[in-house]
Amino acid sequence: MSDPRAGARQASRLTAPASASVRYAIVPVPKLSLQTVARRSGVHPDLIRRFVALGLVEAERDASGGLVFEPTAPAALARVQRLRTGLCLNYASIGLVLDLLDRISLLEAALRGRGTRSETPPWT
Known part of the structure; x- marks a missing residue:
C-alpha cells in the first residue's frame, strides 16, 4: 500500500517549472548510505527508516x-x-506541512518565472 502524501509530493515535483528543476551534473553525485546519513544528521537509523x-x-x-x-x-x-521540536507536530502533521511548504515554493517559483512580484515577502 503506497502513501498518498508521497504520490502528491512526487506529482507536485512533476508540475514544477522546467527552469526551476533543471540541473546539469558535471560529476555524478554518489548516493549516501543509511549509516552515512544517520551519522551526518545525528538521527538514529531506525528513526530514518520510519521517516522513509x-x-x-x-x-x-x-x-x-x-x-x-x-x-x-x-x-x-x-x-x-525542526518541525517536530519547534512546533510540536506529530509525523502526520509534518507530512502535511512539508507538502504545503513544497507547494508554496512551487507557486513562488511560478510567480518569479512570470515576472510577477508579490507584495509580501516569501514564506521560505
Whole structure:
C-alpha cells in the first residue's frame, strides 16, 4: 500500500517549472548510505527508516536492498526534526506541512518565472 502524501509530493515535483528543476551534473553525485546519513544528521537509523516509511524523507533501494539517499537527505531530516521540536507536530502533521511548504515554493517559483512580484515577502 503506497502513501498518498508521497504520490502528491512526487506529482507536485512533476508540475514544477522546467527552469526551476533543471540541473546539469558535471560529476555524478554518489548516493549516501543509511549509516552515512544517520551519522551526518545525528538521527538514529531506525528513526530514518520510519521517516522513509511515512514518506517524510525520500530514499531508494540499492541492488542489495539497502536504503540509499540523495546528498540533500541530512538537510531534509533536519527540516523534519525542526518541525517536530519547534512546533510540536506529530509525523502526520509534518507530512502535511512539508507538502504545503513544497507547494508554496512551487507557486513562488511560478510567480518569479512570470515576472510577477508579490507584495509580501516569501514564506521560505
